Amino acid sequence: MIRRIFAILHARNLEFLRDRATLGWNVAMPLLLVAGMAAIFSGGDRSEYKVALIQDEAQAAAPAHPFLDTRYFDFIAMERGEALDRVANHQLDLAIDFGAGAYWINPESPGGYFAERLLQASSGPGEWVRQPASGDPVSYVDWLIPGILGMNIMFSCLFGVGYVVVRYRKNGFLKRLKATPLRPVEFMAAQILSRLMLALFVTLLLYGATRLLLDIRMEGSGLALFLVAVLASISLVSIGLAMAARVTSEELAGGLLNLVTWPMMLLSGVWFSLAGAPQWVQQLSNIFPLTHALTAARDIMLYGAGLGDVLPQLLILAGTTAVFLTIGAAMFRWRGA
Amino acid sequence: MAAAKPTPILAVRDLVKDYGPVRAVRGISFDVPRDCCFGLLGPNGAGKTTTVEIIEGVTPATSGEVLYQGKPAGAAFRQDSGVQFQTAALQDFITVRETLEMFHRLYRRRADLEQVISDCALDPLEKRDNRKLSGGQRQRLLLGIALVNDPKILFLDEPTTGMDPQARRNFWELVERIRARGKTIVLTTHYMEEAQALCDEIVIMNEGVIVTQGAPEQLLKAHYKEIILELPESDLAEMPPEFPFPSYRRNGLVEIHTDDANEAITRLSGAGVPLGRLNIRPYRLEDLFLDLTGKELRP
Numbered sequence: 316m317i318r319r320i321f322a323i324l325h326a327r328n329l330e331f332l333r334d335r336a337t338l339g340w341n342v343a344m345p346l347l348l349v350a351g352m353a354a355i356f357s358g359g360d361r362s363e364y365k366v367a368l369i370q371d372e373a374q375a376a377a378p379a380h381p382f383l384d385t386r387y388f389d390f391i392a393m394e395r396g397e398a399l400d401r402v403a404n405h406q407l408d409l410a411i412d413f414g415a416g417a418y419w420i421n422p423e424s425p426g427g428y429f430a431e432r433l434l435q436a437s438s439g440p441g442e443w444v445r446q447p448a449s450g451d452p453v454s455y456v457d458w459l460i461p462g463i464l465g466m467n468i469m470f471s472c473l474f475g476v477g478y479v480v481v482r483y484r485k486n487g488f489l490k491r492l493k494a495t496p497l498r499p500v501e502f503m504a505a506q507i508l509s510r511l512m513l514a515l516f517v518t519l520l521l522y523g524a525t526r527l528l529l530d531i532r533m534e535g536s537g538l539a540l541f542l543v544a545v546l547a548s549i550s551l552v553s554i555g556l557a558m559a560a561r562v563t564s565e566e567l568a569g570g571l572l573n574l575v576t577w578p579m580m581l582l583s584g585v586w587f588s589l590a591g592a593p594q595w596v597q598q599l600s601n602i603f604p605l606t607h608a609l610t611a612a613r614d615i616m617l618y619g620a621g622l623g624d625v626l627p628q629l630l631i632l633a634g635t636t637a638v639f640l641t642i643g644a645a646m647f648r649w650r651g652a
Numbered sequence: 653m654a655a656a657k658p659t660p661i662l663a664v665r666d667l668v669k670d671y672g673p674v675r676a677v678r679g680i681s682f683d684v685p686r687d688c689c690f691g692l693l694g695p696n697g698a699g700k701t702t703t704v705e706i707i708e709g710v711t712p713a714t715s716g717e718v719l720y721q722g723k724p725a726g727a728a729f730r731q732d733s734g735v736q737f738q739t740a741a742l743q744d745f746i747t748v749r750e751t752l753e754m755f756h757r758l759y760r761r762r763a764d765l766e767q768v769i770s771d772c773a774l775d776p777l778e779k780r781d782n783r784k785l786s787g788g789q790r791q792r793l794l795l796g797i798a799l800v801n802d803p804k805i806l807f808l809d810e811p812t813t814g815m816d817p818q819a820r821r822n823f824w825e826l827v828e829r830i831r832a833r834g835k836t837i838v839l840t841t842h843y844m845e846e847a848q849a850l851c852d853e854i855v856i857m858n859e860g861v862i863v864t865q866g867a868p869e870q871l872l873k874a875h876y877k878e879i880i881l882e883l884p885e886s887d888l889a890e891m892p893p894e895f896p897f898p899s900y901r902r903n904g905l906v907e908i909h910t911d912d913a914n915e916a917i918t919r920l921s922g923a924g925v926p927l928g929r930l931n932i933r934p935y936r937l938e939d940l941f942l943d944l945t946g947k948e949l950r951p
Binding site: 487490497650 | 710711727730731733737740741743797
């Protein structure tokens with residue numbers, strides 16, 4: 316029995332090791348991830364909390380207060396309006412106006428709770444006036460749900476299409492289709508529509524369930540949100556198709572798709588805001604369609620933005636779709652090399 | 653004035669295919685006449701599958717051209733041709749009927765789907781998942797897919813590989829019925845018996861070139877004036893001395909190739925060889941195939 320197991324193990328190892336492209340991605344991908352994470356999150360003590368110092372007062376007051384010496388806090392100078400918005404939507408834990416002796420907190424924020432306790436511990440009695448973040452505070456769940464919906468669309472569209480196309484190519488189904496009048500663009504359109512229908516159906520189910528069970532916030536138009544979901548799905552499917560345009564190995568396809576999904580999941584604001592991240596990281600995140608989809612979805616759901624407000628994001632998603640569909644159609648092969 | 657030669661339904665001209673430094677097809681040319689069953693034969697690695705796939709449009713040629721009804725094969729050819737690959741994956745979780753319907757919708761010109769299902773004996777399998785088909789059933793479905801557009805020219809690539817003898821005979825009958833409707837069939841096969849039973853004309857390829865072409869019976873007549881005497885090796889351990897005819901040992905038999913059967917039998921009898929199990933037969937396509945392509949195993 317052991318001999319048979321080792322025979323299979325040996326053959327499988329040879330297969331894997333001789334598939335240089337797959338091997339490369341399987342080794343390079345984790346290394347790239349680690350390097351990326353190190354670049355983003357390293358740099359001395361990693362901050363656990365983010366606090367805005369409302370800009371006009373920050374310069375004078377910052378050196379004087381012991382709270383500002385607290386470790387693991389990022390203190391970010393910021394204008395009042397932006398600071399209060401970010402506290403309200405969980406991108407910041409606290410906003411402090413030293414001049415006015417006031418701080419703003421989102422009562423729903425776990426980070427805000429701890430930051431407030433530390434601020435009070437390092438301050439004298441009655442030193443601060445506590446203010447809830449303006450208006451109806453956005454809970455973390457409200458902020459998170461668009462990210463979850465977006466992540467579901469991302470995985471469904473990228474892996475659901477990429478893997479299927481590679482499998483079809485590998486097992487010869489695409490070769491069979493090539494002997495018919497079907498054109499690549501028709502095949503790709505069918506894949507897009509099929510995945511779009513599935514992704515939207517699941518997204519609608521998820522949205523309905525979260526509305527029903529969690530009573531999540533929805534300030535804007537459902538139709539606008541639906542349009543964002545449609546464009547996000549198509550743009551992500553087109554990326555999946557472009558990545559799978561020539562690949563014949565599911566393992567290589569997995570590596571390529573992971574190369575896209577992991578950075579997108581970490582840097583597009585699915586789980587946490589990048590407000591405190593270095594500027595270059597924030598700029599890097601803008602290359603991902605999911606970043607723009609989530610920005611538009613959160614603007615619509617949390618702040619009631621209309622189609623006109625999210626038009627830039629919609630145009631970016633449409634542009635991404637056009638670029639990757641063109642690349643995918645140009646590179647598409649019915650058969651492997 | 654001589655009558656103009658009819659345009660062949662398919663003409664292959666100077667076809668070359670290179671895979672890196674290896675030249676798999678070396679500038680071959682042939683015509684496929686209308687309404688015939690045309691066989692493309694050759695040992696493994698002869699270049700026949702590459703040739704057929706270039707004609708089908710699924711593999712690009714390095715050079716040369718394929719003409720369909722006198723014009724470069726293009727969109728019209730895809731509409732008019734049906735292809736049954738030797739192996740082709742189908743979608744999982746899809747039934748036989750759903751698969752046929754999907755391919756049916758890809759063509760402008762369409763056959764009566766019920767007729768296709770009936771012709772291919774797929775009626776009892778209509779609702780069966782593709783994954784649950786036996787080898788023979790799967791081949792019938794692949795043939796059904798190749799027929800959904802009522803093709804003028806049908807390509808069958810090793811269609812009976814893996815079938816049991818009954819299924820193979822049934823498949824031949826089916827191919828005969830299709831051919832009787834005026835279809836041109838291009839058949840690639842390893843089975844010489846199949847080629848001899850079905851083909852009006854054959855091409856035998858070896859190492860990327862055509863070694864002979866013509867109707868099987870004419871080729872046999874042209875190549876052989878002799879007949880073959882077969883005896884079990886156990887009855888003929890050694891050839892009689894000064895036996896004038898060539899002999900070969902193959903599959904436990906001694907084959908004696910002769911143009912004078914009486915003389916050969918007289919000499920065998922005179923040498924005391926038992927002739928109770930003697931078999932006299934004409935040359936078959938398999939003999940021609942082996943003589944032209946060699947008898948050694950291909951790498």
